[in-house]
Amino acid sequence: MTTLSDNIFKTHKLTISYGSKPAVADVSFSVPRHRITAIIGPSGCGKSTLLRAFNRMNDFIPDVKMEGRILYLDQDIYGPNVDPVEIRKCIGMVFQKPNPFPKSIFKNVAWGPSINGYRGNIQELVEKSLQRAALWDEVSGRLEDSALALSGGQQQRLCIARALAMEPEVILMDEPCSALDPVSTARIEDLMGELKKRYTIVIVTHNMQQAARVSDLTGFFYQGELIEFGPTKQIFTKPQNKQTEDYITGRFG
Amino acid sequence: MSSSNLKWRHVKAKGFRLLCTMVTWMGVVLLAVLLYHVTRQGLPWVDGQFLTSFPSRFPAKAGIKSALWGTVWLISLTAVISIPIGVAAAIYLEEYASKGKLSRFIEVNIANLAGVPSIVYGILGLVIFVRFMSLGRSVLAGSLTMSLLILPVIIITSREAIRAVPSSIRQAAYALGTTRWQVVRDQVLSSALPGMLTGVILALSRAIGETAPLIMIGALTYVAFTPEGPLDAFTALPIQIFNWASRPQAKFHQLAAGGIIVLLVVLLSMNALAILIRHRSERKNR
Numbered sequence: 001m002t003t004l005s006d007n008i009f010k011t012h013k014l015t016i017s018y019g020s021k022p023a024v025a026d027v028s029f030s031v032p033r034h035r036i037t038a039i040i041g042p043s044g045c046g047k048s049t050l051l052r053a054f055n056r057m058n059d060f061i062p063d064v065k066m067e068g069r070i071l072y073l074d075q076d077i078y079g080p081n082v083d084p085v086e087i088r089k090c091i092g093m094v095f096q097k098p099n100p101f102p103k104s105i106f107k108n109v110a111w112g113p114s115i116n117g118y119r120g121n122i123q124e125l126v127e128k129s130l131q132r133a134a135l136w137d138e139v140s141g142r143l144e145d146s147a148l149a150l151s152g153g154q155q156q157r158l159c160i161a162r163a164l165a166m167e168p169e170v171i172l173m174d175e176p177c178s179a180l181d182p183v184s185t186a187r188i189e190d191l192m193g194e195l196k197k198r199y200t201i202v203i204v205t206h207n208m209q210q211a212a213r214v215s216d217l218t219g220f221f222y223q224g225e226l227i228e229f230g231p232t233k234q235i236f237t238k239p240q241n242k243q244t245e246d247y248i249t250g251r252f253g
Numbered sequence: 254m255s256s257s258n259l260k261w262r263h264v265k266a267k268g269f270r271l272l273c274t275m276v277t278w279m280g281v282v283l284l285a286v287l288l289y290h291v292t293r294q295g296l297p298w299v300d301g302q303f304l305t306s307f308p309s310r311f312p313a314k315a316g317i318k319s320a321l322w323g324t325v326w327l328i329s330l331t332a333v334i335s336i337p338i339g340v341a342a343a344i345y346l347e348e349y350a351s352k353g354k355l356s357r358f359i360e361v362n363i364a365n366l367a368g369v370p371s372i373v374y375g376i377l378g379l380v381i382f383v384r385f386m387s388l389g390r391s392v393l394a395g396s397l398t399m400s401l402l403i404l405p406v407i408i409i410t411s412r413e414a415i416r417a418v419p420s421s422i423r424q425a426a427y428a429l430g431t432t433r434w435q436v437v438r439d440q441v442l443s444s445a446l447p448g449m450l451t452g453v454i455l456a457l458s459r460a461i462g463e464t465a466p467l468i469m470i471g472a473l474t475y476v477a478f479t480p481e482g483p484l485d486a487f488t489a490l491p492i493q494i495f496n497w498a499s500r501p502q503a504k505f506h507q508l509a510a511g512g513i514i515v516l517l518v519v520l521l522s523m524n525a526l527a528i529l530i531r532h533r534s535e536r537k538n539r
Contacts, residue, residue: 111429
């Protein structure tokens, strides 16, 4: 049974441009609930711009123009009565480079919920979030230590825990492993498989193997256009489009 | 050929290093000589009597009480006025104002104001605060003038400290569903605090040593009382020092040296306080 709300996001003829140059052109696709949707493509194809449109992070960039619509649970997130702060509470984000706050591990996780008036037991929430991010065992005894003392891979999992603590519906990941070594990357990929039971994940990556390993659906972007979108297996084994085939077989990009 | 060239390059490198070392030590030695002279002349005069007496025409009875308290009043009020305004202006310019022509224009003007001679601020203070606002020769008028003088420095250094906070921190904070004020308050300001404190202390240290604007707005040179409120007349340490130093008798010159020691102690304790606060906030962030 597929109802409308089985799709977390729907984009409709989405065009995003910086000045007069479109970075994302006329893109329509849907992101299903509790799946990992990967967006792949060469550098500069607009995939990060697209991802940042989902939680309105492009609002901070001057001269960004948007046409078309993005529906989150059937609600237009760029609608006139929508507060971007509310949107970002439900749609968490993990960035390319680990960017923990220069504070303690505990405060990194607790800050978001406490500032948004979390009423439960904050200690428990921090513990639960760190457990879900597969970091608890490594940091449980030193929550008051600085987050900056953690390794790069641990910092990135802390950033995931920080996003999870907001109990979001969706987690957007912008090349979350590109600054990490293979071991840390493998840990985060395993973690994503766990997380998709509770959350919907959209991941941007230029690592095709990563997309093939972790995602359920894949969209291939080239020069701002969505060339092909479908089940990951199909994209990587029987692509319908010549350009997709050329890209995934390494003929360009 | 190439090896002799390399040798010459090493010689140049050593020469430059020597030059830098010499220049550094020159500053240190000059300062040490100055401090030695001042201490030798003034230290015998600095005692309880000196700190608790009002100025007098007899050197043995003269003290620095009114000037010391005047400076404490002046700097405290200046800090209360200039820090909130300066920091708020810096936050506005960095975090809220759109980066257009107007903000560029304001930026250039603030940079220029930081270089305006202090006597000009004295004239401004005299016209606006003393005359137009009829504050008279009060501590408040002095503090307002000093605030004008150091605001550009506070704004510029605070802006630089705020700008040094990586944008990835702001992005991470916004992505958690927080408002601009929450991000500025909890993430940007706490990261920028050490740098801002340094700027504030440098600015206040400048204010504590300024004489020209105070003379311009008519701070008194002979005061036999301490200010009781912001509208009282006052004198300040540098004015008292200047006054003593310009007298013919040698004993007053020694008193001036004593005054300089007191001024330096006040200055150094302010710096020490700033370093202490900075260390604490850095440790909290670490």
